[in-house]
Amino acid sequence: MSSGPIDLSSTAPGSRPAPAAPLHERPISLGGDQAHPRAALLLHGLCGTPLEMAPLARHLHQQGWRVEVPYLRGYGTDVAHDSRRVTPWQDWAGQAGEALRALRQQHGQVAIAGLCIGAVLALKLAQDAQADTGQPPLTALALLSPTLHFDGWNVPWYQGLLPLAYHTPLRHRWAHRETEPFGLKNERLRRWIRAQMHSLATSNAGAAELSIPAMYQARRLIAHARARLNRITAPCLAIHAREDDMATPRSSREVLAGVASSETSYIELGDSYHMITMDNEREAVARATSDFFARHARRTSSTQAGRVLRLPGHGHSDESALF
Amino acid sequence: MNPRDIVHKAFVEHFKLDAATLSEDTKLADAGIDSLSLAEFLFALEDDYGLPSFEAPTLPVTFGELLALVDQIPADVMAQAAQKAA
Numbered sequence: 001m002s003s004g005p006i007d008l009s010s011t012a013p014g015s016r017p018a019p020a021a022p023l024h025e026r027p028i029s030l031g032g033d034q035a036h037p038r039a040a041l042l043l044h045g046l047c048g049t050p051l052e053m054a055p056l057a058r059h060l061h062q063q064g065w066r067v068e069v070p071y072l073r074g075y076g077t078d079v080a081h082d083s084r085r086v087t088p089w090q091d092w093a094g095q096a097g098e099a100l101r102a103l104r105q106q107h108g109q110v111a112i113a114g115l116c117i118g119a120v121l122a123l124k125l126a127q128d129a130q131a132d133t134g135q136p137p138l139t140a141l142a143l144l145s146p147t148l149h150f151d152g153w154n155v156p157w158y159q160g161l162l163p164l165a166y167h168t169p170l171r172h173r174w175a176h177r178e179t180e181p182f183g184l185k186n187e188r189l190r191r192w193i194r195a196q197m198h199s200l201a202t203s204n205a206g207a208a209e210l211s212i213p214a215m216y217q218a219r220r221l222i223a224h225a226r227a228r229l230n231r232i233t234a235p236c237l238a239i240h241a242r243e244d245d246m247a248t249p250r251s252s253r254e255v256l257a258g259v260a261s262s263e264t265s266y267i268e269l270g271d272s273y274h275m276i277t278m279d280n281e282r283e284a285v286a287r288a289t290s291d292f293f294a295r296h297a298r299r300t301s302s303t304q305a306g307r308v309l310r311l312p313g314h315g316h317s318d319e320s321a322l323f
Numbered sequence: 324m325n326p327r328d329i330v331h332k333a334f335v336e337h338f339k340l341d342a343a344t345l346s347e348d349t350k351l352a353d354a355g356i357d358s359l360s361l362a363e364f365l366f367a368l369e370d371d372y373g374l375p376s377f378e379a380p381t382l383p384v385t386f387g388e389l390l391a392l393v394d395q396i397p398a399d400v401m402a403q404a405a406q407k408a409a
Contacts, residue, residue: 188369192362
């Protein structure tokens with residue numbers, strides 16, 4: 001797995017290279033230097049890191065996908081202890097959109113998976129992609145613990161009031177401190193995450209604190225995406241833990257009921273909490289996502305071949321040119 | 324087999340690495356090992372060799388720092404692990 005490029009912001013003699021990004025902020029890039037007809041864009045959660053998606057990324061790569069997991073600034077852990085770094089949700093979508101555009105320019109088949117608010121970003125990208133008729137359709141969407149409502153059993157009762165605090169002087173002075181189980185049912189992994197949170201103030205399971213500006217922007221993104229679900233026609237898979245501590249499966253059901261997709265599929269997990277890409281059933285999540293993507297990648301390529309065969313004047317099709 | 328050798332062998336097998344390219348100075352990130360992968364490896368050591376949970380105030384950055392965690396383990400526990408590894 002790539003450790004990510006080191007950013008040298010200046011090569012002038014005597015200049016000092018910019019420090020490398022902390023390991024947990026580095027993007028994950030697998031298979032970019034090889035010919036892969038299929039690519040997957042994975043979007044981490046709010047105040048999270050690409051490492052949340054690492055098990056899924058590894059599995060998809062083993063199944064023949066190029067995988068890109070960008071680190072989204074103003075959305076990821078860089079906002080954990082400085083709420084002033086939070087950027088508007090449109091900036092989050094812009095960064096994710098750029099990553100998607102880069103993949104679509106190089107690959108005929110591109111799928112997107114997102115975790116938590118990353119799944120909501122995936123919905124936003126799919127809505128925008130639907131409007132972009134100059135590109136092939138998205139292959140598929142995998143929405144992992146999509147969060148339209150913060151109604152899980154570990155969410156404090158006052159959560160719904162927090163956006164109101166955004167418009168007060170409290171907004172940069174208060175943050176919601178995450179408590180156990182940190183979205184993880186696996187106790188051993190939770191112990192590991194807890195130790196990381198103490199020593200590093202961040203972890204694979206995301207930042208230890210969620211600021212009011214971050215939650216405010218997340219809610220605005222959710223509202224935007226919810227209002228436009230019916231613009232999505234890409235095949236959608238939603239995977240949600242029955243005992244999700246942050247957002248109940250209500251969110252997944254609402255998403256799948258609202259999209260106009262040709263196919264929707266829902267998997268409910270019985271032995272995980274919110275961070276399903278890392279928890280007890282992470283391998284099952286990776287397999288289900290990979291299988292869903294592969295099934296629709298085959299359909300997409302068949303459709304593309306069919307389109308070529310139907311073009312007038314094409315008495316002979318060269319399928320190898322399609323990939 | 325001494326404790327460090329046990330962990331060295333388990334590490335190479337778990338991550339399917341070329342032992343010849345691995346030194347104590349090797350950075351785990353350069354070997355493609357992120358913190359979650361590292362956690363999974365340490366859990367595998369607990370399960371396969373009966374080792375106790377590893378406590379580390381900071382995550383090891385190099386392979387050498389990872390091996391140094393082994394030094395925390397009581398001698399009798401490592402003796403039992405060595406028997407399992409044999």
